[in-house]
Amino acid sequence: MAEITKSYEAKDVETKWYAAWQEAKCFAGRAAPGQETYTIVIPPPNVTGILHMGHVLNNTLQDALIRRARLEGKAACWIPGTDHAGIATQTMVEKHLKKSEGKGRRDLGREEFLKRVWSWRDEKGDMILQQLRELGCSCDWDRTHFTMDPGYSKAVLTSFVKLFDGGHIYRGKRMVNWCPVSLTALSDEEVEMRPTKGFIYRLRYELVEPATTTDAEGNVIPLTHLILETTRPETIAADVAVAVHPDDPRYQHLVGKRVWRPLGERVQIPIIADIAVDPAFAAGALKVTPAHDKVDYEIGQRHSLPIIDALNADGTLNEFAGPELAGMDRFAGRKKAAEILEASGALIEAKPYENNVGYSQRAGVPIEPRLTQQWWLKYPRVEEAKQVVRDGLIQMHPERWTKVYLNWLDNIQDWCISRQLWWGHRIPVWYAKGIDREQLTEADLRDPTKIHVSLEGPVDPENWTQEDDVLDTWASSWLWPFATLGWPNAEEQAKAGFSQFYPTTTLATGADIIFFWVARMIMAGLEFTGGDDGQGGMTNDECRMTNGATTADPKHSALGIRHSSLSREELARRIPFKHVYFNGIVRDKQGRKMSKTLGNSPDPLDLIAKYGADGLRFGILQIAPLGQDVKFDEDRIEGGKNFCNKLWNACRFRQMSGPMSDNTSLAAILARVDASKLDDDDHALLAALIDTMRTVERGFTEFEFAGATQRLYSFFWNDFCDWYVEVAKARVQDPSVKDHALAVQDLVIREFLLMFEPFAPFITEELWSLLGYVGGTTSVSSSGGPDGAGPSLFLQDTRIETADGLVAALAASGAHVDAAASGRVDKLKQFATLARQLKADQLVAQKRDVKFLALGHHADWLALEKAVSKLTRLVGAVDISRTTEELALPATVTPFGTLYLDTGIKVDPAAERTRLTKELDAITKHIAGTESRLGNVAFTSKAPPAVLDGAKKQLADQQAKRDELTRLLKAL
């Protein structure tokens, strides 16, 4: 067996084992008949993406879950892949193209441009997956998917056709969120409201027919103009009316009159009354610009107003904005418009103003409400999607997200699924040549002579033109949990093990995409999977209920609530996952989201190089409390590395302490543990181990990883290394218990490595191999893995024991863990600490030749005497012996009576007095507190007996200590 080096060098270990695991196909998701499965689909990173700290946290969590499942004997399957990420990728390639060739995508044409994107993807697309391997992720790489793969694309188009046939998809000209940079429509979810500083312009709109009004005193005064305020003067030329509230007394008599439009062509526009106007806001009068505002558009519809579109797609103003503004960018145009208005006297005032403006999340510029033809989806299975979460078929962790989820579904609006991009799934719709796409009615959409919708396209392509638009990226990723398992192709589904791995078990993702992705996947799963044909879809009854469901207005389309006719069993079959775990967002120390632009995100690969993949994984999980954002702190990652090194050295020390015996199974190790030789330290250690196992078990079921990692840390470092290994040093010198003592260590290290593996797969695998745990058959409590109880080559082939399983296995070999031992060991730990403290106080901490003398009851000495050989070693003394007389030496009061330190140096009474007085003061305070509690009748009569007894015992101990300190002080 190879000797263990002095410190853990992660790099070589990581490379070696990752290759070995892949070689042995350890990560393959294969399920034996009847075997329990555990499936995770990765949140597919953007194909152009590079690994950032958010990925590290998210994927470490998934890997921990998958690896734990594997150790528990489940058929674990983690499906990796990447997302084509329409806008993000297209933008990136366009930028690159501009830089390297000075060309735009239109210079190349659609086909050529797509070729470039594909070659970009072929070159860089696997980078992030490679980085995940360096992190140790145990994905089944043979199942890697890409949302633009032929098979996946077919799934996407199939879903479109099915939804179209089911009446869920329609086309319509409506106000959308338009991104003037990406030149495409966006869904509401892709728009982010940001407070934005600007100006609000107070303007005079001159009345065509002068009117009168009354002032506060009731005097009739002439009225020549109307005052209103706007933040967008550049759109005034597109105004078609001025609106006031119908009940507003200031303006009622003006309704029906007209004003002069103050900018652009000098035309008259009507004053209308509409309830959308808030009389209390600004001037209480609103300029109506139907082409450039959602509310204005609706007002325009209600009043049959014309629509003037003064903006180009790229956000520049066109000729309708007026000759002075035409061709200008919208922001420059705004300034120019203000200048013109000021010159003409129409501008009364420009006040600094901050309002919420919608920004394109991707491009970071304000979006424009724009009237365009788009494809819309009326979401399927909305009610069922609520039901499965409300009824707990899908559980969210932390649970509070269910409320956010349900609230969104309650207010859901139709989804704009078309994008004016080239990179994506081109919508499988063909228009008959010669028809006017602008004039298509809803009925036309269902007329096969005008519109063709299918997977294969029309049989006579020469007579048709395909839709130019592609689908929103999320309209492909919402199929991820089942399209990666072969849907909709039955043969592929069988090959991928769909029936075994679907529904998947856990989805781990960030809450920032709960609407984008999580909610939509649930609806998609419910719509497309299950059913008698395994292909989802609606039952006949449901088809009848949703007959003629297309609605023109997205706001109201969700009102026609369809009640589920799916049974609970059917719903359970269709859901895409059973648990959703929302990990926090990784932030920097100032609490800012980590981002490329801020440059505050460390490169995970640098961190891996510096601290090892295991150090990084363990470190990040330790600071990732359930559902809370993570403030990244590199010190914690260093802590992860240090812990790995500690583990490494403890194992190294075990190897140096004595020959390795048969470690190939739990049974083999237990055979070497001599139950009759178990002492208090053994019992306390085993009790702590079992407690740790329970904590870790709970950590995985409750997604409390921080708790699990912290217990693993304190168990190994404090319980095992600091105490047990130290006290065992004496026993290992004793031939009569040596084998037994080493066997206990082998047992504990074994169980620890198994528990730790999901968090730190590399170092554990290496130590598993170095310490000879490899090679046996699967463990005693295992019922056999997918391939039966064959020899295990890797740690991850082994079955982990449950805490109960270990208790049972110990009991079967005669080792019943004595729970009371921990208390006795704790007293010895206190004794050791006090003895060291005394040495430090006397400035002889480093001396190892001092003598201790214990003065106490006979029983105390008996307890101490048993541990004397360990204790002398632990505290650094040549001897701890008993004294029956009071000595003039520095002393401390321990749980075993008074302890004197003999350094051979004369005592300094003044210093001693100070030290002891300080201690006495402290204990006196505690006694006062305890006494007053016990003196309170309300407490003694109402507190439970255990608490009461505890308090009494505490008081007695405190008093004994006080008395002894008092005596020591007097003796000085």
Place this chain on the structure above:
RNA sequence: GGACUCAUAGCUCAGUUGGUUAGAGCACCUGCUUCACACGCAGGGGGUCACUGGUUCGAGUCCAGUUGAGUCCACCA
């Protein structure tokens, strides 16, 4: 406007159903290269648990309110 989260040591965080003297890591101070580990060992200092009130024999923990930080949804010119 609506929903939610958080506030504990200088920093980052634990603190299970209320119950001894509120813990860890990092940082800081002291001592130590003691034959696993200086990526370490031993010891130490450091907290009115944001504030106010309530429930209770007992509150960091439960309830109400206040303040502060943050997130999501909606959004008016």
